[in-house]
Amino acid sequence: MTLLKDLFESLISQLRTMWRILLHTFTKAETVQYPEEKPYLAPRYRGRIVLTKDPDGDERCVACNLCAAACPPDCIALQQGTREDGRWYPEFFRINFSRCIMCGLCEEACPTNAIQLIPDFEMCEYDRQNMVYEKEHLMIDGPGKYHDYNFYRVAGMEIEGKEKGAAQNEAPPIDPRSLLP
Amino acid sequence: MSEGQTILFAIVVMLAAVGGAAVLTWFERRLLGVWQDRYGPNRLGPGGILQVAADMIKLLTKHDWVPPFADKWVFIFAPTAIVVAMLLGFAVVPFGPGLHILDINIGLLFFLAMTSLAVYSVLLGGLASNNKYALLGGLRSAAQMVSYEVFMGLSLMGVVMLTGSFSMVDIVEAQRDGWYAISQFLGLFVFIIAAIAESHRLPFDLPEAEHELTAGFHTEYSGMKFAMFMLGEYLGLILVSCMITTLFFGGWLGPFGIEILPPIVWFSLKTFLIICFFVLLRAAIPRPRYDQLMSLGWKVMLPLTLINLVATGAIALWLHGGA
Numbered sequence: 001m002t003l004l005k006d007l008f009e010s011l012i013s014q015l016r017t018m019w020r021i022l023l024h025t026f027t028k029a030e031t032v033q034y035p036e037e038k039p040y041l042a043p044r045y046r047g048r049i050v051l052t053k054d055p056d057g058d059e060r061c062v063a064c065n066l067c068a069a070a071c072p073p074d075c076i077a078l079q080q081g082t083r084e085d086g087r088w089y090p091e092f093f094r095i096n097f098s099r100c101i102m103c104g105l106c107e108e109a110c111p112t113n114a115i116q117l118i119p120d121f122e123m124c125e126y127d128r129q130n131m132v133y134e135k136e137h138l139m140i141d142g143p144g145k146y147h148d149y150n151f152y153r154v155a156g157m158e159i160e161g162k163e164k165g166a167a168q169n170e171a172p173p174i175d176p177r178s179l180l181p
Numbered sequence: 182m183s184e185g186q187t188i189l190f191a192i193v194v195m196l197a198a199v200g201g202a203a204v205l206t207w208f209e210r211r212l213l214g215v216w217q218d219r220y221g222p223n224r225l226g227p228g229g230i231l232q233v234a235a236d237m238i239k240l241l242t243k244h245d246w247v248p249p250f251a252d253k254w255v256f257i258f259a260p261t262a263i264v265v266a267m268l269l270g271f272a273v274v275p276f277g278p279g280l281h282i283l284d285i286n287i288g289l290l291f292f293l294a295m296t297s298l299a300v301y302s303v304l305l306g307g308l309a310s311n312n313k314y315a316l317l318g319g320l321r322s323a324a325q326m327v328s329y330e331v332f333m334g335l336s337l338m339g340v341v342m343l344t345g346s347f348s349m350v351d352i353v354e355a356q357r358d359g360w361y362a363i364s365q366f367l368g369l370f371v372f373i374i375a376a377i378a379e380s381h382r383l384p385f386d387l388p389e390a391e392h393e394l395t396a397g398f399h400t401e402y403s404g405m406k407f408a409m410f411m412l413g414e415y416l417g418l419i420l421v422s423c424m425i426t427t428l429f430f431g432g433w434l435g436p437f438g439i440e441i442l443p444p445i446v447w448f449s450l451k452t453f454l455i456i457c458f459f460v461l462l463r464a465a466i467p468r469p470r471y472d473q474l475m476s477l478g479w480k481v482m483l484p485l486t487l488i489n490l491v492a493t494g495a496i497a498l499w500l501h502g503g504a
Contacts, residue, residue, distance in 0.1 A: 007481060014466055021465040024216045031219045 045119035046104045049095055051135065052116055052144035059139065060114035060151060063090040067106035067115050075099035076106060085160035087152065093138060097123055098131040112151040116144040182279065191272070191282045198271050202415035207233045209460050216464040243404035248310070251401060255309035260406045263302035263413030267420055270295035274423045275349050277433045277444035288349040289341065292424060293334050296379050299417065300326040303381070303388055306410070307398035318397025321471065322388035325378055328478040332486040333375035339368040339493040340428050353432035360436075362429040367489040369429045371482055376425065378478075380417035383463040387471055422455040423448075430455075 032039050041047070054060050063080035081091040106115050125131050143149070158164050165172040182190065207222060207230060214221030225231035247253055273288040275281040285291060300322065307319020341347055343364065344355040362369050378385040389397035399410050426432060430451050433444030442450075469477070 003480070018461060018465045021216050022461060024218060027218055029214070029219050033220075 041119040041121075043119065045121075046102045046107075046117040047119050047121040048097070048123060049100065049106065049115060049117055049133075049138065050140045050144065051093065051114055051138045052140060052142060052146075054150040054152075055143055055148060056150060057141075058087070058152075059089060060112045060149075061090050061093065062088040062112055062114070062151065063093075064088075064111060066109040066111065070105040070109035072103060072105065073099045073101055086157075087159055090135065093135040094132060095138060096132050098128055113144070113146045113149050118144075187282060190280070194271055194274075194276075194282060195268055198268060198416055198419060199412065201419055202412050203233050203237070204230075205415045205419065205456070206236065206411070209463075212457065212460045213464050216461065237408075240405055240408040245404045245406065248312075248401050250311045252309040252311065255305050256401075257406070259302050259306035259309060260402065260409035260413070261302075262305070263299045264409050264416065266295045266298040266302065267413050267416035270420045271416075271423070273349050274420070274427060275353055275432055276448055280433075280445060281350065284348055284350045287347050289337060289347045289352070289428075292349075292420075293330075293337075296333075296417070296420070297326070297330060299379075299413065300330075302410075302413065303398050306402070307388070310398070310401040312401050314394045314396070314400045315398050318388040318394050318400070321394075322381065322398060325381070325385070325387060325474065325478075328475060329375045329378040329482075332371055332478070332483050333379060335483075335486045335490060336368045336371040336375060337428060339365045339489055342490075342493055342497055349427055349432075353427060353434065356431040356434060360429060360431045365429060365489070365493070367485060368493075369425070371486050371489070372429070373425065374482060376421040377459065377462065378474075380414060380421055382414065382418060382459065384466040384468045385474065386468065387474060418456065418459060419452070422452045422459065425455050426451040 052060055061078075063078055065078065065080070068074070068076040068078060075096040076094070077096075078093045079091040081089055083089055102117065102121075104117050107117050110116075123131065152159055152162060152167075154168050154170075156164065156167055156170055210232075211221040211223070211229065214223075221229065222232040223229040225235055247256055270292055272282045273285065273291050275284070283291075303322040303326075304319050307315045307317075307322065310316070340352060340361050343361065344352045346352065346355075374385075381388050387397075388394075389399070394400070399407055402410060426448060433448040435442065435447050
């Protein structure tokens, strides 16, 4: 008897499944027809990596290597150099996008907001070597997400045209040999 | 029809069947897409129809490879056998009044014999591949066919009993008063299930079973030999749909004696709807476990068929007074 009951119940269940699937004839397809129809990408979507410039037009990157240290697949390589005016800069800056996993940890690690991820993921190449982006490919002519930030204006580091203590909210330097308060 | 006309018609039927099977590969994917809320192949040509040509070019240009550990001649023979058997099965299908290649008095038995022959193809393919997955697929196929063959034949005996003939044309003519889908409802139900198992399509595609046997009996097949297996499967689907139309839905006859359309159109329309129904089954129903499949066959389907057979016999005897 239980066999018959089970059989009847499973038969009804299968028929109901078929009916429900049949009703899907009248529902719209969920597919996004990709190349013609672009999907919506959130403004903070993590895609291609760019290097930004500060509002004055100088490159923000100080080549501190924190992004390369944070990078889980080790796809960032760079070399630090010092310019004549005392600024640090990367002599080369290379990201291998065939390894990059778009995790955004480099952006988190960056102390100067230089490296940023933008909502663009269309980077296909026929040749794998073309996925390696050099500094001139990464650099953009703008400040990215942070419009007013300039590292050298807020940091205490001395560069040409900005003495110690001249940065924003920076107290004048203390003379350690003076006894006066 | 004269002999020449028959040969010409046979060629037409063969081309139509193979062409239909090719188009069906695309159509099935589109229809599955409709039911799964996606599009399916829609890029190449109007509605994606040229996908068929693209697939064909791809399969033709693939390396026609025979694995070194396989039994070479059997390996090559297996995929051809299924196509040949399925194409031969079309010989007894009546497409319209007078539109048939063969009208023999054992037409139905011929169809059953041809579908049974197709089993050998799967079996030999699995055996000749010399591969564990393929062998398991072949084994499953053998067990499945043996158990489902039994009541596939028996489920049709009710139809034969009511008609009093094995000839397909006689069976269609006998349905002028009412389709056998109504009087032989149990027979239809059992035959549909047996037919799916016979053409090893989803949900009864256990010989292939991608999730556990990689691809079952055609694991080692590629290129055109793989295409032959697929062609055989789709031919089987069309053949079985033709058979269900002929045996249970009045063949070329319109419903309730309505004859606004030419017979061949009625036939094609019904066959088309049944193919759609098979695709719906594929879209909706998950694959059973192997022991479930076996117990369904022997514990449920076989008794049902026997009940149908006995009841049909008793009623026929009662109505016609022991003719």
